[in-house]
Amino acid sequence: xxxxxxxxxxxxxxxxxxxxxxxxxxxxxxxxxxxxxxxxxxxxxxxxxxxxxxxxxxxxxxxxxxxxxxxxxxxxxxxxxxxxxxxxxxxxxxxxxxxxxxxxxxxxxxxxxxxxxxxxxxxxxxxxxxxxxxxxxxxxxxxxxxxxxxxxxxxxxxxxxxxxxxxxxxxxxxxxxxxxxxxxxxxxxxxxxxxxxxxxxxxxxxxxxxxxxxxxxxxxxxxxxxxxxxxxxxxxxxxxxxxxxxxxxxxxxxxxxxxxx
Amino acid sequence: xxxxxxxxxxxxxxxxxxxxxxxxxxxxxxxxxxxxxxxxxxxxxxxxxxxxxxxxxxxxxxxxxxxxxxxxxxxxxxxxxxxxxxxxxxxxxxxxxxxxxxxxxxxxxxxxxxxxxxxxxxxxxxxxxxxxxxxxxxxxxxxxxxxxxxxxxxxxxxxxxxxxxxxxxxxxxxxxxxxxxxxxxxxxxxxxxxxxxxxxxxxxxxxxxxxxxxxxxxxxxxxxxxxxxxxxxxxxxxxxxxxxxxxxxxxxxxxxxxxxxxxxxxxxxxxxxxxxxxxxxxxxxxxxxxxxxxxxxxxxxxxxxxxxxxxxxxxxxxxxxxxxxxxxxxxxxxxxxxxxxxxxxxxxxxxxxxxxxxxx
Numbered sequence: 073x074x075x076x077x078x079x080x081x082x083x084x085x086x087x088x089x090x091x092x093x094x095x096x097x098x099x100x101x102x103x104x105x106x107x108x109x110x111x112x113x114x115x116x117x118x119x120x121x122x123x124x125x126x127x128x129x130x131x132x133x134x135x136x137x138x139x140x141x142x143x144x145x146x147x148x149x150x151x152x153x154x155x156x157x158x159x160x161x162x163x164x165x166x167x168x169x170x171x172x173x174x175x176x177x178x179x180x181x182x183x184x185x186x187x188x189x190x191x192x193x194x195x196x197x198x199x200x201x202x203x204x205x206x207x208x209x210x211x212x213x214x215x216x217x218x219x220x221x222x223x224x225x226x227x228x229x230x231x232x233x234x235x236x237x238x239x240x241x242x243x244x245x246x247x248x249x250x251x252x253x254x255x256x257x258x259x260x261x262x263x264x265x266x267x268x269x270x271x272x273x274x275x276x277x278x279x280x281x282x283x284x285x286x287x288x289x290x291x292x293x294x295x296x297x298x299x300x301x302x303x304x305x306x307x308x309x310x311x312x313x314x315x316x317x318x319x320x321x322x323x324x325x326x327x328x329x330x331x332x333x
Numbered sequence: 334x335x336x337x338x339x340x341x342x343x344x345x346x347x348x349x350x351x352x353x354x355x356x357x358x359x360x361x362x363x364x365x366x367x368x369x370x371x372x373x374x375x376x377x378x379x380x381x382x383x384x385x386x387x388x389x390x391x392x393x394x395x396x397x398x399x400x401x402x403x404x405x406x407x408x409x410x411x412x413x414x415x416x417x418x419x420x421x422x423x424x425x426x427x428x429x430x431x432x433x434x435x436x437x438x439x440x441x442x443x444x445x446x447x448x449x450x451x452x453x454x455x456x457x458x459x460x461x462x463x464x465x466x467x468x469x470x471x472x473x474x475x476x477x478x479x480x481x482x483x484x485x486x487x488x489x490x491x492x493x494x495x496x497x498x499x500x501x502x503x504x505x506x507x508x509x510x511x512x513x514x515x516x517x518x519x520x521x522x523x524x525x526x527x528x529x530x531x532x533x534x535x536x537x538x539x540x541x542x543x544x545x546x547x548x549x550x551x552x553x554x555x556x557x558x559x560x561x562x563x564x565x566x567x568x569x570x571x572x573x574x575x576x577x578x579x580x581x582x583x584x585x586x587x588x589x590x591x592x593x594x595x596x597x598x599x600x601x602x603x604x605x606x607x608x609x610x611x612x613x614x615x616x617x618x619x620x621x622x623x624x625x626x627x628x629x630x631x632x633x634x635x636x637x638x639x640x641x642x643x644x645x646x647x648x649x650x651x652x653x654x655x656x657x658x659x660x661x662x663x664x665x666x667x668x669x670x671x672x673x674x675x676x677x678x679x680x681x682x683x684x685x686x687x688x689x690x691x692x693x
Contacts, residue, residue, distance in 0.1 A: 129579060150581035165579035167572040169639045170565070178569055179581035181562040193561040222377075258347070 078141060080105050080277050081126065081157070081246050086135030088121050095121035097301030098135065103246060108268065108278045110288040110309075113298030113321050119281050120250070122298060126279070127159040127248055128152030139245060150179065158243030162250040164235040168224035173197070173204040175223055176238045207241040208233070211267055229260030236264065240271045247271055248279040253287055265291055285314040297321050376688045380633045380641050383684055384648040387631075387677075391652060395659025402662050410538035416628075416654035417543040418443075418609050421602035422621055423628035423646040424550050425595040430629050431558070432571040432591050433638025434483065434490035439599050440621030441501035442475045446603035448509045451613030454523035455514050461525035469600040475501060476596020480589035498622065505615050514613035530608030543605040550598060551647045558643050567591055571638025627674060628653060631681045635689065652677065 083101035087094070095118045103109050113119045124130040126137065128146030137144050139155055146152045149159070159165075166175045177200045183189035184196045201219050208219075213233045223231060232252060239247045249268070253261040261284075268291050272278055282288050288295060289309045297304045297320045304320060305327035319325035376382055396403050422439045429436040446468040453464035475497070482493040519526055529543035558564035566587050569577040578584045610617055625646075632649030634641030653674055660670045 148581065148583070149579055150583075153581050159579075161579055163576065165573075165576040167569040167576055167580075167639065169572045170568060174565055174569075175580075178565070178577070181565060183562075192556075193563070195560050195562065195565070197560075 077104055079103055079138075080140060081279075082138045082141075083122075083126065084136050084138075086122075086125055086132045086137065088118075088125060088130060088132050094301055096125065096132070096135075099298070099302040101126070101296065101303065102306075103277050103279055104294075105277055106272070106275050107293040108272050108280055108291050110280045110282060110292035110295045111298055112282065112285075112288060112295060112317060117298045117321070118301040119298050121301075123159070123248055123250055123279070123281055126152070126246075127157055129159075153179070153242065156243060156245030157248065158239035158246070159248040160232075160235045160239045160250060160252055162254065164231055166223045166231060166235060169222055171220045171222060172208075172226075172234055173201045173219045175234060176200070176204045176207065176241065180242065203241075207237045211237050211240060211270055213237060227260075228255055229257075229263055232256060232260070232264055233267065236267050236271070240267075240274075240276070243276060246277050246279065248281075250281045251283065252280070253282065253284055261287065285317060288317075289314055297327065299323060373688060373690075376684075380635075380685075380688060381645045381648065383633050383681070383688075384631060384645050384652060388648050388652050388655065391655050391659065395655060395663070399659050399662035403659060406536050406538035408658060408662070410535075410540050410544070412651065412654040412658050413544040413547075414532075414539070414541050414609070415657070416650040417541065417547040418602060418606050418618065419621060419624045419628055419653070420547040420647060420650040421550055421598060421605060422625035423632070423650050424547075424554055424643065425598035425602070426622075426625040426629050427632070427634055427641075427643050427646045428554070428567065428591050428595045428598070429490065430571075430626075430634050430636060431567050431638060431641070431643075432588060433574075433636075434588075434591075435494065435626070435636070436476075436479065436490065436592070436595055437494040437622050438475070438479060438498040438501055439595065439625055440618050440623075441498045441505065442472055442596055442599040443603045443606060443621065444615060444618055445475070445501045445505040445508075446472045446600040447607050447613050448505050448615050450526060450603060451514045451519070451523075451607065452508055454526060455518055455613075458522070461523040464523070465525070465604055468603060469597055472596040472598075472600025472603070473593045474596070476599070477589055477593040479596070480592030483592065484585040484588045509613070509615040511615055513615065516611045519607070519612065526604065526607045526613070527611065528608055529605040530611060541608070543609050546601070546605050547647075550601065551643060554598075554643045563587065563590070568639050571640075573639070624653070627678050630678055630685075633681065633685065635685050636682070637689075640685075640689070649681075 079102040081101070081103040083099065085098045085100065086096050087098055088096040099118065099122060101122065111119055111122065121130065125132045128149045128151050131147050144155060167178065182196045182200050184194045188194035189196065205219050211233065223234060226234065236252065252264050256264060265287060268278060268280065280288070280292060292309055294306050294308055295317060296306050297317065299321055307317065307328070316325065320327050402408060422443060425439050426436055449471050450464045450468035453459045453467060454461045479493055479497055482488050483490050529546055530541060532539045532541040558567060566577065566582045569580065569582060570584050570587060574584055606618065607613055628649035629646045630636065630649070631652055632641065632645030632647065634645050656673050657670045660673065
């Protein structure tokens with residue numbers, strides 16, 4: 073990426089310690105507009121901690137995070153969401169017994185207009201259902217017939233679809249996806265990869281965490297290799313092979329000097 | 334399907350097999366459901382239908398067994414009256430159980446607050462309305478204490494409320510000196526405390542204000558749980574607390590509010606209980622907490638949280654009332670009423686487990 077384009081989301085020297093374990097060790101991170109950035113790394117490299125720091129699920133001990141050049145200090149996922157950063161967690165963070173519409177609007181429910189909404193907090197169920205259906209339609213997910221059916225009655229791929237649709241519908245700046253294809257079959261993985269392309273086509277930058285190299289190399293514009301709690305290097309998928317990427321992230325091979333962070 | 338990825342990024346070889354495959358993804362299999370499956374799915378979507386069906390059947394059966402006495406307006410209004418206090422406590426209990434917790438202290442909070450209201454109004458001589466308000470604030474504080482211990486000290490709700498149950502009961506005996514405040518004393522000094530014991534006659538029925546209060550409480554809670562954000566958050570927390578937190582819900586704050594609201598409902602129940610009993614009795618309603626759990630469970634609210642309608646426990650309390658009334662009118666010994674309620678509770682939980690399996 074050329075230097076004149078400013079990153080949407082930028083982190084410098086972030087540190088997160090859990091007791092004696094240092095999960096993030098002065099890690100850097102850059103996400104540029106409109107790109108799909110894959111984050112890869114071995115187990116325990118600190119990928120999850122990095123994502124949690126960026127999405128407000130954990131508070132960092134040191135370092136700075138900037139969104140559109142403005143410093144941000146998230147202390148809860150709500151802050152990140154309000155700032156326009158949406159996250160699709162690996163466990164999806166859906167409430168299984170609640171409906172698709174309820175889940176899509178969880179934590180940001182719409183109130184009715186008028187007195188009932190203002191003074192009695194009455195929710196506008198109809199409007200939420202309409203919008204939820206619209207968002208699912210936009211992403212071609214209308215194999216889901218009933219917007220009021222409980223999420224637990226959906227298949228794994230459909231649940232993933234709901235979670236992605238929720239993130240895409242409300243994320244105004246960045247969408248983060250943690251292992252979106254890890255639990256899915258071949259066909260459903262394909263659907264989710266297409267969803268990622270759809271979201272990207274709207275100009276939304278995406279952070280994709282994945283262990284699946286073929287998926288990473290297919291959709292990513294750049295790959296951020298995380299190792300031992302920090303960014304080792306960023307590479308372009310066209311310049312390196314999958315085995316190179318695996319070699320970097322496992323430490324079998326030194327990272328290319330010009331790309332080293 | 335969206336546009337294909339850039340030419341440099343190829344799909345995996347094995348995925349080309351997908352092109353000739355069925356392009357529909359993750360659709361429902363519309364396999365033929367047996368009647369049994371259909372019932373299970375229906376109940377999964379409408380968990381309150383179980384207690385409703387049980388209530389209707391028990392009314393029909395006891396109507397036959399006990400005869401026309403059972404259907405007299407007087408008897409029906411009496412059932413309402415008898416279940417009103419347990420019903421109100423069950424409403425409070427439901428809030429906590431919906432969050433996958435349990436509140437063993439609801440009965441103790443209620444009796445303690447009735448003693449506080451009574452002592453303030455009668456012994457100290459504070460005007461009754463102020464005594465009632467202080468009692469209600471006390472209820473909120475007692476509930477919030479439970480909530481604080483559950484969320485901040487991170488103790489299991491069962492242990493916390495088992496402890497506070499005893500603590501509140503001891504405070505109640507201390508404040509009251511284990512003495513009741515008699516009905517005549519209340520009439521002289523603070524008749525307002527007995528307000529919910531008064532009734533309106535409607536045909537042969539005697540509907541107490543306490544019965545109406547119970548229905549009102551359920552109505553308000555139904556609205557809160559189904560039509561406000563806070564209510565949806567309560568369900569989400571009971572369903573999956575971690576997911577709720579990641580969705581941006583401040584779960585601990587909401588939980589403390591749940592316990593506090595339950596405490597407030599108990600305190601309102603305390604006022605109603607004074608009217609129901611006619612006196613302030615520190616020894617009354619000793620089994621109320623367990624009876625409230627029974628009503629909630631029979632009402633189809635899952636003990637695992639997040640499932641069930643607040644209307645269920647109202648029906649559950651009515652079922653218990655109908656059983657007790659019907660068996661009594663049929664001349665059956667009281668011990669068999671308890672026996673029947675015991676089985677009903679076990680069956681209710683078994684049905685809940687069966688319904689929950691629908692998803693797996």
